[in-house]
Amino acid sequence: MNFAFYGTLRKGGRLYARLEGDKNFLIKGTGRIAGYQMHYYPDGGYPGVVRGANEITVEFVEAADPKISQRIIYFEKNYEQQAVEFGGEQYILFVATQNGETWWNRQPPVESGDYIAHLQSKTKKKRKNKPPPALT
DSSP states (O other): OEEEEOSTTSTTSTTGGGTTTOTTEEEEEEEEEEEEEEEEETTTTEEEEEEEEEEEEEEEEEEOSHHHHHHHHHHTTTSEEEEEEETTEEEEEEEOOHHHHHHHHTSOBOTTSOHHHHHHHHHHHHHHHSOOOOOO
16 A cells, blocks of 8 residues: 655654564655645644645655554544555545644644654754853
């Protein structure tokens, strides 16, 4: 089964370690898809995607083992599955349900549409704003 990951399951996301190293899990590429807007939930530290006019960055992956596919679907059980195409193949993208769109649209946007880059920029800002150590 093929999936398109945009957040915590992407390489660099906090849930990626649950899939990394499994021989039945293959990253096939990274790309941008149009027609979506990404937001993030600051208190929970995860993104959500709704239909919109922007582009988002996704990782296209294949889960050859049905058990891995079941785990992924379980991780994303609160989202709706939508089909997207990459390289002539269909992938499942998890987006906010119609009921969840209103809530997600009230959350801060990820302007770049790239959640991993967003996390990295937040980490760099924290480091820049950190005061230097006291001299003793």
